[in-house]
Amino acid sequence: MAKPRKRTRIEDIRRIELIEAAHRVFRVHGLGGLTTARICAEAGLSPGILAYYFKGKQDALFEMVRYNNRILAEDVLSRLRLASTPWERLRAIVEGNFPASAYDRPAANAWLSVCAAAATNADYARLQACFYRRLASNLGSCLRPVLPADRTRSLILSVGVMIDGLWLRKATGADLDRGAAVDLIIAHLLAGLSPAETLALQGQAALPADA
Amino acid sequence: MAKPRKRTRIEDIRRIELIEAAHRVFRVHGLGGLTTARICAEAGLSPGILAYYFKGKQDALFEMVRYNNRILAEDVLSRLRLASTPWERLRAIVEGNFPASAYDRPAANAWLSVCAAAATNADYARLQACFYRRLASNLGSCLRPVLPADRTRSLILSVGVMIDGLWLRKATGADLDRGAAVDLIIAHLLAGLSPAETLALQGQAALPADA
DNA sequence: AATAAAAAATTGTATGTTCATTCAAGATTT
DNA sequence: AAATCTTGAATGAACATACAATTTTTTATT
Numbered sequence: 001m002a003k004p005r006k007r008t009r010i011e012d013i014r015r016i017e018l019i020e021a022a023h024r025v026f027r028v029h030g031l032g033g034l035t036t037a038r039i040c041a042e043a044g045l046s047p048g049i050l051a052y053y054f055k056g057k058q059d060a061l062f063e064m065v066r067y068n069n070r071i072l073a074e075d076v077l078s079r080l081r082l083a084s085t086p087w088e089r090l091r092a093i094v095e096g097n098f099p100a101s102a103y104d105r106p107a108a109n110a111w112l113s114v115c116a117a118a119a120t121n122a123d124y125a126r127l128q129a130c131f132y133r134r135l136a137s138n139l140g141s142c143l144r145p146v147l148p149a150d151r152t153r154s155l156i157l158s159v160g161v162m163i164d165g166l167w168l169r170k171a172t173g174a175d176l177d178r179g180a181a182v183d184l185i186i187a188h189l190l191a192g193l194s195p196a197e198t199l200a201l202q203g204q205a206a207l208p209a210d211a
Numbered sequence: 212m213a214k215p216r217k218r219t220r221i222e223d224i225r226r227i228e229l230i231e232a233a234h235r236v237f238r239v240h241g242l243g244g245l246t247t248a249r250i251c252a253e254a255g256l257s258p259g260i261l262a263y264y265f266k267g268k269q270d271a272l273f274e275m276v277r278y279n280n281r282i283l284a285e286d287v288l289s290r291l292r293l294a295s296t297p298w299e300r301l302r303a304i305v306e307g308n309f310p311a312s313a314y315d316r317p318a319a320n321a322w323l324s325v326c327a328a329a330a331t332n333a334d335y336a337r338l339q340a341c342f343y344r345r346l347a348s349n350l351g352s353c354l355r356p357v358l359p360a361d362r363t364r365s366l367i368l369s370v371g372v373m374i375d376g377l378w379l380r381k382a383t384g385a386d387l388d389r390g391a392a393v394d395l396i397i398a399h400l401l402a403g404l405s406p407a408e409t410l411a412l413q414g415q416a417a418l419p420a421d422a
Numbered sequence: 423a424a425t426a427a428a429a430a431a432t433t434g435t436a437t438g439t440t441c442a443t444t445c446a447a448g449a450t451t452t
Numbered sequence: 453a454a455a456t457c458t459t460g461a462a463t464g465a466a467c468a469t470a471c472a473a474t475t476t477t478t479t480a481t482t
Contacts, residue, residue: 010451010457030330036442046459051443109330115382116327119241119320128383158373158395165376171326172339184369191402221431221477247468257433262469264431 015053015063017043022064027106031113034061062123065114069131075099076138086142087201093138094185097163098178108171135160146200147193155192159185226264226274228254233275238317242324245272273334276325280342286310287349297353298412304349305396308374309389319382346371357411358404366403370396 021043025034036057040047054060076096083089118124136156143152166181190198232254236245247268251258265271287307294300329335347367354363377392401409 014457030327032327032331035440047442048444048460049458052457057442105330109327112323112330113327115379116241116320116324117243118383119316119323120243125383132383154395154398158399161376161380161395162369162372163376164379165372165374168326168375168379169372172329172336172343184365184372187365188369188399188402191399225431246466259434259469259471260432262471268468 011053014045014049018045018050018053018060019064019067022060023067026064026068026110030106030109031061031117058121058123062127065124065127068111069127071102072097072099072131073134080138085202086146087198090139090142090189090201091182091186093135093142094159094163095178095182097135098166098181100178103167103170103178103181105170105173108167111167112171132160135163142201146197151192155189158188158192162188222264225256225260229256229261229264229271230275230278233271234278237275237279237321241317241320242272242328247271269332269334273338276335276338279322280338282313283308283310283342284345291349296413297357298409301350301353301400301412302393302397304346304353305370305374306389306393308346309377309392311389314378314381314389314392316381316384319378322378323382343371346374353412357408362403366400369399369403373399 018039022034022039025038025042029038036050037047039060040050043049050057050060054063076093079092079096080089083092114124115128118128139156139159140152143155147155162185166176166184170176170181193201229250233245233250236249236253240249247261248258250271251261254260261268261271265274287304290303290307291300294303325335326339329339350367350370351363354366358366373396377387377395381387381392404412
């Protein structure tokens with residue numbers, strides 16, 4: 001097998017510059033308005049450069065969506081590290097899905113356009129599946145120790161559905177802020193739990209906090 | 212003012228044929244794969260004809276989305292006519308938002324791509340706003356007579372959010388059928404209502420059924 | 423009814439635009 | 453001077469739209 005060529009410093013820098021430029025354009029114009037020319041212009045480079053550092057537009061976009069997902073995932077992770085009870089972990093997961101810096105209309109639209117594109121783009125679909133799997137796994141680790149399996153499954157679904165719905169509503173211009181979104185989901189959780197279950201979630205750390 | 216020319220029979224027929232053809236292509240390929248050529252081919256006509264009956268592609272697409280919305284709205288309406296208690300009406304609204312004939316992956320994707328496009332297309336945005344307004348108004352007419360204003364508002368929001376989320380999940384290929392979707396929302400409603408409120412909704416028709 | 427004239431409907435091609443991608447040439451760094 | 457990086461223009465594909473030519477339907481006239 002061919003020894004993979006060691007990356008130049010510049011190559012790494014430019015790739016990141018282009019990915020971040022694409023991300024900025026993406027957040028404003030969505031997937032539809034994302035042209036190679038615009039990305040390069042945003043990065044302050046000439047239009048041909050994109051093909052030099054990426055296999056093509058699709059390749060660059062894919063890296064950009066990964067970059068976007070990583071930001072979300074890290075927000076959740078950093079919040080999880082501060083949580084000690086399952087209930088705090090639950091809250092951390094929900095809050096992490098509405099980052100203060102990203103829960104706005106352009107971002108919601110951008111995310112929506114990726115969901116729509118996932119229908120015909122296997123790479124996007126894979127990223128999305130991975131995203132959902134992580135969310136389900138995170139929620140499950142909080143709920144499973146306290147709730148019966150079917151209740152756990154149903155809450156994982158309904159919380160996931162509400163997160164999606166709240167992002168979609170944001171994309172349509174709904175007058176919702178991060179706090180309202182989180183509150184709605186927390187209220188939904190509380191309504192679906194018995195007092196005893198709530199106490200169990202709040203009172204004891206069913207798993208080590210840094211698992 | 213000019214007397215509006217009476218429409219030829221053929222003109223009406225062709226417009227509907229083209230709209231329905233567009234709708235079929237739309238359901239399979241989403242907004243992205245919707246080209247004038249494909250629409251005309253699907254209708255069994257030649258590529259130039261679209262410009263004859265519509266101002267352009269955008270015009271045809273707009274009519275097609277309206278057509279799509281009308282199908283949904285009529286499903287809800289016909290169910291509402293059969294309902295006599297507020298609870299039945301509530302259920303009718305929820306079920307009407309997941310028509311047996313349309314809650315499938317292609318349709319969900321198509322709908323998603325319209326939501327994404329609404330970000331940059333004022334016409335789509337207007338249709339969408341109208342759609343949400345009707346949903347909120349329908350739900351409100353059931354809940355308002357029984358619940359305090361803030362509870363009503365919050366349930367209108369959460370049910371709407373769940374409907375959106377369930378469609379979005381469907382678009383990503385989630386293994387959900389119509390029944391599961393409806394059940395999830397009904398369960399959410401029940402969890403959010405006190406026994407007395409549930410009884411009030413089930414027991415008396417707070418408004419005439421055909422209002 | 424028959425026929426001619428006009429209007430409407432339809433076709434298929436041509437045109438222009440947008441955009442991703444390619445590449446030869448030039449600039450910069452190693 | 454060799455390797456790497458960058459440019460800007462050229463190429464070509466996909467597509468909406470415009471339109472001249474042709475066919476079909478309707479209307480008017482005898």
